[in-house]
Amino acid sequence: MNEELAGSLVAALRAAGVNFVTYLPETRLSQILPLMQKDAFFQLVPVGSEAEGVSIAAGAALGGKVVASYMEGTGVYVACYNILTVGIRYGVPILLLVSYVGSFEDHRNSFLYVQRGVKLIPQLEALDVQYRVIRDGRSLERKVKDATRMMHALKQPVALLFTEDFTL
Amino acid sequence: MIRYECFEWLAPQMTDELVVTSLSGQRVEWGHLSKRDADLNLGSMGNALAVGIGLALALPHRKVFVFESDGSVLLSLFNLPTLANLNPSNLAVFVFDNQAYSGTRISYPSATAGKTDLAAVARGAGIEHSVTVSTLEDFKKEAAAALTETGLRFVVCRIEETVGHRKITRSNVDLLETKYRFVRYLERTEGKTIFHGRG
Numbered sequence: 001m002n003e004e005l006a007g008s009l010v011a012a013l014r015a016a017g018v019n020f021v022t023y024l025p026e027t028r029l030s031q032i033l034p035l036m037q038k039d040a041f042f043q044l045v046p047v048g049s050e051a052e053g054v055s056i057a058a059g060a061a062l063g064g065k066v067v068a069s070y071m072e073g074t075g076v077y078v079a080c081y082n083i084l085t086v087g088i089r090y091g092v093p094i095l096l097l098v099s100y101v102g103s104f105e106d107h108r109n110s111f112l113y114v115q116r117g118v119k120l121i122p123q124l125e126a127l128d129v130q131y132r133v134i135r136d137g138r139s140l141e142r143k144v145k146d147a148t149r150m151m152h153a154l155k156q157p158v159a160l161l162f163t164e165d166f167t168l
Numbered sequence: 169m170i171r172y173e174c175f176e177w178l179a180p181q182m183t184d185e186l187v188v189t190s191l192s193g194q195r196v197e198w199g200h201l202s203k204r205d206a207d208l209n210l211g212s213m214g215n216a217l218a219v220g221i222g223l224a225l226a227l228p229h230r231k232v233f234v235f236e237s238d239g240s241v242l243l244s245l246f247n248l249p250t251l252a253n254l255n256p257s258n259l260a261v262f263v264f265d266n267q268a269y270s271g272t273r274i275s276y277p278s279a280t281a282g283k284t285d286l287a288a289v290a291r292g293a294g295i296e297h298s299v300t301v302s303t304l305e306d307f308k309k310e311a312a313a314a315l316t317e318t319g320l321r322f323v324v325c326r327i328e329e330t331v332g333h334r335k336i337t338r339s340n341v342d343l344l345e346t347k348y349r350f351v352r353y354l355e356r357t358e359g360k361t362i363f364h365g366r367g
Binding site (some may be wrong): 020043045046047048049051052055056057058059060061062063064065067081082085086089090091092093152153155 | 188208210212214215218219220221222223224225226227244246247249250253254343344347350351354358360362363364365
């Protein structure tokens with residue numbers, strides 16, 4: 001992902017009021033991290049597992065933060081227990097920022113990622129997590145705001161899956 | 169040491185502290201002894217510590233207590249290095265370690281019945297104040313310090329395996345009601361909106 005797109009995504013998160021982000025760095029979207037680290041608006045929490053990333057974010061959401069959990073698509077599998085038992089069963093709004101590795105438009109797709117990619121949407125649908133695939137920077141701010149509005153309304157995790165231009 | 173006796177002592181000491189509980193008998197016993205809006209009974213294994221971390225980070229001026237069990241901590245051991253490095257000074261974690269998966273009703277031993285020392289694991293992860301207590305008096309000292317002092321504490325409470333919680337009538341307050349009660353309490357006491365009608 002180029003710097004301009006990373007900047008647009010960070011600006012969109014800020015505009016949507018997201019102010020608490022748990023993260024486990026990965027290969028596609030990681031340019032957003034130094035940008036958020038430079039901006040005191042964001043409280044960033046590094047984690048060792050996407051599972052705790054979701055649950056820590058849930059705790060912060062219950063404490064009044066507008067939260068996101070940033071992870072690779074593979075992390076959704078790791079965190080599905082937490083997404084289900086805390087996010088959905090308890091009903092906590094969490095924005096899942098997911099790099100959609102192994103998808104058709106993933107420019108770095110390979111045998112390493114593809115099995116996880118092709119099963120990611122069925123996995124989210126099984127969990128009843130609402131999602132949108134984002135392929136480029138057009139109307140990014142509106143799309144992120146749509147997602148946070150949905151998560152507040154639904155009081156459940158909502159996922160944005162980033163691919164194509166975000167994987168260059 | 170009996171967990172219920174620990175809770176009997178601690179529950180009346182609580183004022184505006186936030187409490188997150190895991191699953192198992194401690195959730196039932198704490199829910200029976202403390203019916204405060206500031207209690208968040210999660211009802212799942214492997215999540216209470218992480219949720220407590222998130223609350224502590226979001227509300228650094230509020231004291232957060234997490235009540236965990238040995239089985240639940242073992243399920244999410246990755247929490248310990250994360251907790252150590254974040255080091256929230258307003259968080260106190262009490263792990264009620266009965267060395268068994270007693271919820272299974274066949275009392276299958278957990279790793280702490282064998283060679284594993286959770287306080288040592290936590291120290292190895294980098295949590296400086298990580299101790300084990302095995303008497304009610306020592307529990308009271310740690311809990312009293314957690315109420316009055318700042319600094320991350322991780323206290324493993326070696327308890328007897330008990331089944332008293334099975335005689336307690338289960339609450340009919342479900343998870344969503346617990347969540348709303350807790351969030352509305354925070355909205356009142358923090359003076360801010362947490363759940364937005366629209367984004």
